[in-house]
Amino acid sequence: MGGHRCCSKQKVKKGLWSPEEDEKLLKHITTHGHGSWSSIPKLAGLQRCGKSCRLRWINYLRPDLRRGSFTEEEEQIIIDVHRILGNRWAQIAKHLPGRTDNEVKNFWNSCIKKKLLSQGLDPTTHNLIPCHLRAPNSSNNNKMACNQSNIPVFTLNSQMTSNVPLENIKPPLLPNNYHSTLIQPITTTTTSDYNQNPINNNIVWNNIANNNDCGQNSYDPTSTFPDVISSIEDHQRPISSTSEFELLDDNYYSLWGTTNNYTVEETTFGAPASLDGNQLQQVQNGKVCEMEIEKMNEVVMGIEENINMDSSFDSSSFDLEFAESTLNMSGAICARDDHLISSMDDFAWNF
DNA sequence: AATCCAATCAACCGCCTTCCG
DNA sequence: ACGGAAGGCGGTTGATTGGAT
Numbered sequence: 142m143g144g145h146r147c148c149s150k151q152k153v154k155k156g157l158w159s160p161e162e163d164e165k166l167l168k169h170i171t172t173h174g175h176g177s178w179s180s181i182p183k184l185a186g187l188q189r190c191g192k193s194c195r196l197r198w199i200n201y202l203r204p205d206l207r208r209g210s211f212t213e214e215e216e217q218i219i220i221d222v223h224r225i226l227g228n229r230w231a232q233i234a235k236h237l238p239g240r241t242d243n244e245v246k247n248f249w250n251s252c253i254k255k256k257l258l259s260q261g262l263d264p265t266t267h268n269l270i271p272c273h274l275r276a277p278n279s280s281n282n283n284k285m286a287c288n289q290s291n292i293p294v295f296t297l298n299s300q301m302t303s304n305v306p307l308e309n310i311k312p313p314l315l316p317n318n319y320h321s322t323l324i325q326p327i328t329t330t331t332t333s334d335y336n337q338n339p340i341n342n343n344i345v346w347n348n349i350a351n352n353n354d355c356g357q358n359s360y361d362p363t364s365t366f367p368d369v370i371s372s373i374e375d376h377q378r379p380i381s382s383t384s385e386f387e388l389l390d391d392n393y394y395s396l397w398g399t400t401n402n403y404t405v406e407e408t409t410f411g412a413p414a415s416l417d418g419n420q421l422q423q424v425q426n427g428k429v430c431e432m433e434i435e436k437m438n439e440v441v442m443g444i445e446e447n448i449n450m451d452s453s454f455d456s457s458s459f460d461l462e463f464a465e466s467t468l469n470m471s472g473a474i475c476a477r478d479d480h481l482i483s484s485m486d487d488f489a490w491n492f
Numbered sequence: 493a494a495t496c497c498a499a500t501c502a503a504c505c506g507c508c509t510t511c512c513g
Numbered sequence: 514a515c516g517g518a519a520g521g522c523g524g525t526t527g528a529t530t531g532g533a534t
Binding site: 231243 | 518520521522523527529
């Protein structure tokens with residue numbers, strides 16, 4: 142289309158399609174199939190570019206299209222997959238039968254984006270937007286997190302999938318310039334009943350750097366761990382350089398561990414008993430995180446399967462592209478032994 | 493009833509990738 | 514291996530629609 146060779150030789154019509162044009166295209170494709178798109182306009186008697194015909198078919202005429210507004214379930218799928226894949230609309234649309242990439246993209250830009258922003262979430266990274274960067278007129282949920290009278294803290298949720306002894310729990314991977322500055326555990330809410338309920342082992346960390354300033358303060362990247370954390374420093378996997386965290390978003394709100402998976406969520410200490418905006422947000426984030434863990438497990442299983450089969454990766458049984466993007470998502474960086482894995486090649490190499 | 497404005501959506505544009513000779 | 518053609522995709526634009534004033 143636009144300046145494309147297939148359209149440059151002849152006059153092509155632009156703009157909205159008339160019912161007559163639709164009928165011609167529909168009739169031609171249903172009887173002959175589309176074959177080569179560039180030859181369609183001539184064969185179907187249309188003064189359109191081949192690419193325009195293709196687009197019209199894909200986005201409007203093909204019979205398997207699902208019409209009507211998006212359901213809540215579809216919306217959630219879009220959000221979840223977007224969190225992993227980013228603006229890869231065609232990939233996202235594959236998860237929604239009958240929906241087109243254009244439709245998903247439009248829905249994202251017109252609805253979901255605004256909804257996430259109103260929840261204080263960055264639609265690009267899906268992480269909480271730091272208070273000082275949020276729009277001044279954003280929702281009360283954001284004001285809650287920024288309330289100067291509340292102590293900003295992080296809740297560290299360790300997502301355990303098996304009954305791992307407490308002493309084996311490793312702290313999350315944190316970039317040097319983050320963990321060196323700020324965190325100090327306040328409470329370990331379920332340590333005592335860990336063996337009974339290992340899934341909900343929540344540790345609340347005080348963000349000592351962020352107290353009462355909503356994170357606007359500077360920090361010293363050369364400073365050392367607070368004493369209280371240094372006791373578990375042996376378990377902390379060292380990060381050799383911050384460049385290894387280039388894939389992470391600027392704020393490092395969502396971080397992954399190696400043996401365990403963690404999310405770090407901004408929350409407010411002493412929040413009301415009822416479910417407020419922040420808590421709702423945490424629920425939402427948790428849901429997304431669970432999905433990421435699921436996907437991550439799929440990635441690992443997929444790789445292991447392929448390796449066990451002693452064959453090269455087969456794209457028909459394992460979506461390498463998806464796996465790689467999963468590795469890259471939300472700063473998901475895995476490490477095995479002393480090596481950080483930041484690409485699919487690294488990942489495969491280390492198994 | 494007229495006007496304005498924001499939301500929505502179809503379609504275009506241009507770049508990148510894949511295919512094929 | 515190379516280059517041109519075609520297809521695929523994400524970003525953007527502009528027309529339309531519908532609600533508010």
